[in-house]
Amino acid sequence: MRYIVVVWMVVAQAAWGKTLTEIKGELDAGTVTSEALVQGYLARIEAIDRAGPGLHAVLAVNPQALAQARAADAAKLRGVLQGLPILVKDNIETADMPTTAGSLALLGNDTKRDAPLVARLRAAGAVILGKTNLSEWANMRGSRSVSGWSGVGGLTRNPWSPDRSPCGSSSGSGAAVAAGLAAAAIGTETDGSITCPASVNGIVGFKPTLGLVSRHNIVPLAHSQDTAGPMGRSVRDVALLLGVMAGSDPMDAATAYADKHATDYVAGLDAGALRGKRIGVMRFLAGFHPETDMVFAHAIDVLRQKGASVVEIPSLPGGADVLDRIGDAEQKVLLTELKADLAAYLRSTPPSVQARTLADLIAFNHAHADRELRLFGQELFEKAEATQGLNDPAYLAARETSLRLAGAEGIDRMLTEGRLDALVAPTAGPAWVVDTVNGDHSSGQASTLPAVAGYPHLSLPMGLVDGLPVGLSIIGPRWADERVLALGYAFEQAVRFESSPGLVPVPDVGALEQPLPNR
Numbered sequence: 001m002r003y004i005v006v007v008w009m010v011v012a013q014a015a016w017g018k019t020l021t022e023i024k025g026e027l028d029a030g031t032v033t034s035e036a037l038v039q040g041y042l043a044r045i046e047a048i049d050r051a052g053p054g055l056h057a058v059l060a061v062n063p064q065a066l067a068q069a070r071a072a073d074a075a076k077l078r079g080v081l082q083g084l085p086i087l088v089k090d091n092i093e094t095a096d097m098p099t100t101a102g103s104l105a106l107l108g109n110d111t112k113r114d115a116p117l118v119a120r121l122r123a124a125g126a127v128i129l130g131k132t133n134l135s136e137w138a139n140m141r142g143s144r145s146v147s148g149w150s151g152v153g154g155l156t157r158n159p160w161s162p163d164r165s166p167c168g169s170s171s172g173s174g175a176a177v178a179a180g181l182a183a184a185a186i187g188t189e190t191d192g193s194i195t196c197p198a199s200v201n202g203i204v205g206f207k208p209t210l211g212l213v214s215r216h217n218i219v220p221l222a223h224s225q226d227t228a229g230p231m232g233r234s235v236r237d238v239a240l241l242l243g244v245m246a247g248s249d250p251m252d253a254a255t256a257y258a259d260k261h262a263t264d265y266v267a268g269l270d271a272g273a274l275r276g277k278r279i280g281v282m283r284f285l286a287g288f289h290p291e292t293d294m295v296f297a298h299a300i301d302v303l304r305q306k307g308a309s310v311v312e313i314p315s316l317p318g319g320a321d322v323l324d325r326i327g328d329a330e331q332k333v334l335l336t337e338l339k340a341d342l343a344a345y346l347r348s349t350p351p352s353v354q355a356r357t358l359a360d361l362i363a364f365n366h367a368h369a370d371r372e373l374r375l376f377g378q379e380l381f382e383k384a385e386a387t388q389g390l391n392d393p394a395y396l397a398a399r400e401t402s403l404r405l406a407g408a409e410g411i412d413r414m415l416t417e418g419r420l421d422a423l424v425a426p427t428a429g430p431a432w433v434v435d436t437v438n439g440d441h442s443s444g445q446a447s448t449l450p451a452v453a454g455y456p457h458l459s460l461p462m463g464l465v466d467g468l469p470v471g472l473s474i475i476g477p478r479w480a481d482e483r484v485l486a487l488g489y490a491f492e493q494a495v496r497f498e499s500s501p502g503l504v505p506v507p508d509v510g511a512l513e514q515p516l517p518n519r
Contacts (some may be wrong), residue, residue: 016044019237020184024082033073054157056172057157079124080125082124085126086127087182087184087185088121091188092219093113093114093118094131095114096128099219100152109353111348115216121245132173134156135171136149138221140221140381143439146165147167147440151516160178160200171197187230189226191330195427195473200428204460206230206457209481214252216251220337220344224337235485235489239265243265261481275307278421280420280422289426289429289465293426296426303491316414323448326405336384339358339384406451411453423475428443429444458487463495
């Protein structure tokens with residue numbers, strides 16, 4: 001038995017630095033089996049995530065993963081993801097595991113349902129390896145939240161430097177991919193929750209156009225901005241996953257036009273895609289960190305070298321206060337929709353979940369304050385509870401304002417006036433030191449405009465700052481997902497970012513930073 005475990009660990013060590021596409025090639029060639037991959041990843045999760053460095057990126061492993069892998073190996077018909085072990089953020093429902101959103105209130109949320117995107121992954125042959133930890137309730141509970149922490153999963157650590165944040169809320173998905181705990185992972189984003197973890201963990205993350213991927217059976221935050229998206233080690237990886245995930249779903253009205261726009265995103269990748277393109281540099285989203293600016297300057301040089309024309313955009317159209325106005329309106333939208341959307345979701349959960357409203361969740365957290373409220377509070381929950389519903393004129397005005405300023409008068413205007421194909425900016429600065437007293441203190445990020453507008457946003461590595469990765473954001477207009485991925489692929493081929501985290505041991509942590517036992 002010891003010999004077999006060693007072999008599985010060797011398989012995991014051999015696979016973990018490879019892209020999903022490379023592993024797929026080995027599976028298709030028969031040089032490795034899905035069963036061996038799953039065994040290897042499970043051993044690596046035990047050695048690195050649960051013990052060893054103790055990253056706490058994987059909240060739960062799928063008890064059916066090995067059986068699914070054996071079935072994938074035995075299948076005569078092979079899907080495009082056949083046998084590939086994928087991790088899924090634990091606000092996305094899977095029929096074989098509970099879905100907790102990181103909260104003790106949802107420990108019994110075993111719905112026996114697959115979210116449509118999970119059903120699509122399975123239909124393509126993927127093995128659902130487990131669920132990743134996340135910032136509890138998608139980082140929308142407390143005003144001084146600690147990204148990567150949940151009451152169920154404890155604190156996810158950044159594999160590049162475990163004293164630093166993995167960013168949220170898809171923190172576990174980002175850290176898991178960076179640490180090689182699965183071939184790829186799925187995250188969700190409302191504003192920055194895919195792209196920021198991708199940036200600070202040195203991987204690729206893609207937030208698609210809102211409505212390209214179904215949100216049905218995903219624990220919601222706000223329907224105006226929520227979307228799921230792929231996270232991997234290369235642009236080709238996320239393009240492959242997106243091609244499987246994308247499509248219309250009658251249970252999500254936002255996806256009505258998805259089938260019209262979904263395509264083979266891998267086929268659209270082109271190393272020469274930057275040639276002749278006009279790229280806008282959003283200077284107003286840079287300047288927050290000098291060393292990141294230096295890496296960004298090199299990235300712009302690469303764009304030029306690959307044939308792109310670079311157009312400087314010193315400020316956002318509409319005035320210096322536009323970002324603040326968008327942020328204020330966005331907050332009103334998110335808080336109002338959080339109350340309504342969570343209540344609608346909770347009504348669909350099994351009787352073992354006793355909470356049926358946001359007020360119930362607030363009361364639950366007070367009753368379990370020793371675990372849920374020790375690190376930070378629930379001020380955002382309480383503000384959301386005070387909102388007046390989806391027919392509130394103040395909410396409707398805020399949604400119109402935020403969407404217009406970010407979309408038609410923001411991204412669209414910049415693209416049109418500059419005759420641009422896409423926009424770029426630093427995704428975020430390097431990961432900040434975890435602060436369980438004061439909460440997060442990120443230096444800046446590029447996510448809000450595409451998040452509010454619902455437009456595609458790709459983050460991919462552009463280099464290192466003092467040994468920590470930073471990402472380049474590429475943003476396009478609505479439904480330009482294929483274009484954004486192609487531009488990112490061309491940049492990636494020129495930069496060839498191949499650094500990996502060192503996986504050093506984490507410092508001693510308190511009990512609240514540890515996951516619940518047996519999770």
